[in-house]
Amino acid sequence: MSENTQRLVPTPGQTIGPFYGYALPYENGENLVDRSHPGSVRLHGTVYDGHGVPVPDSMLEIWQADENGKVSQETGSLIRDGYTFTGFGRVAVDNEGQYTFTTVNPGPTEAGKAPFICLTVFARGLLNRLFTRIYLPEDTEALANDPLLSGLSEDERATLVATREADGSLRFDVHLQGDGETVFLAYPGLE
Amino acid sequence: MAAENPEDAFEPLTAKGADDAADSQDQLNNEMAQITKQYEESGRTETQPRLDYAPYRSSILRHPTKDPRHTDPETIELYAPAFGERDVHKLESDLTIQDGGEPIGERIRITGRILDGDGRPVRNQLVEIWQANAAGRYIHKRDQHPAPIDPNFTGVGRCLTGDDGSYSFVTIKPGPYPWKNHQNAWRPAHVHFSLFGTDFTQRMITQMYFPGDPLFALDPIYQSIVDPKARERLVADYDHNVSEHEWLLGYKWDIVLSGSNRTWTEDDSNV
């Protein structure tokens, strides 16, 4: 542990603003694996505002374990070599607020845990980033035992569990506000 | 890369449209003063921006109305992606040498340390910045502010922190720029910073400002951090020890991320 007993006050966040598009997104940012990878999965959806209108200037980041539930600490997310799974992805939504990542289904990081993908949301007009989780829908028993999900109403819970589509892809929409508002998360040490 | 549609970005004054900002700065100032008054009366201490801050018009439909759900981080959330020299070249921290010629403006260095809430340095982690040029213009294609583009300046930089959590960028001091939030709205000069910690839950994006900017009181993005002490944490210090003889002016800005929730062993701390 650190010698400091007094916690330092965190620096405030600010909006990503409108002009990140030439600075933060990068080539293959949204491709954690290649589409040809045997276990590749499309994770996609739309970001909506409080009127249900797509948000065209949002940036999303995901962070996840690999198919076996292993947390990668490999470098190379910014310049991908096509083989190394780094677990991190970044994408700017398109003009219709839609995004697509190509990734794998994360395995449970511990036996019996419900696997999920961490999602961070940034947008013009959003004054600080938002955290949430994208749960895989399959392991219903693990989902039922999940400490976060089991404390939510049915409607709230539904905002965190992705839909598995017929083609195997995962659909996860983000509602910043209003009907079906996504449950966003706060962690200890974080206001 | 996806195109963007920042309708609150500056557009030429000739392109008047239905969405034109009608509110005056006085109107904005009144709204901001009202919120300040309520905050002072509340007796609370806030350290982060309000997500619901109506003077920043674009936040009105883009803030969650429910409080965030408190949860304990699970394994994946206790780690952050790793970045290394494969990802970032050393020269990317000098924004003045990226496009051949010398960019125009005041050459500066911005340096400081990134710590977690317990004062531990955040080591070997990615820092990304982006900013307007000396005239207040971004390279971004939707930035229509009629100020000159500098062909020798992209305004984008990256670096990895050192073992002591330090980062350093050489760049040009950005200019203030107009935007469409209200009539005669100007952003104080700022540099956007994107930061990772040791835990993914420490991920943050913010803006660094320069000391003494006359636009602070007028800017709803800066003022969305309603606590004066908290927002001053975004203002760098001029540091003459960082300045270099006949070369550049130095600014010092330390960044504190939220506390790590990992159980740190002696081993981890020495990685």
Ligand SMILES: [Fe+2]
């Ligand atoms: Fe900006």
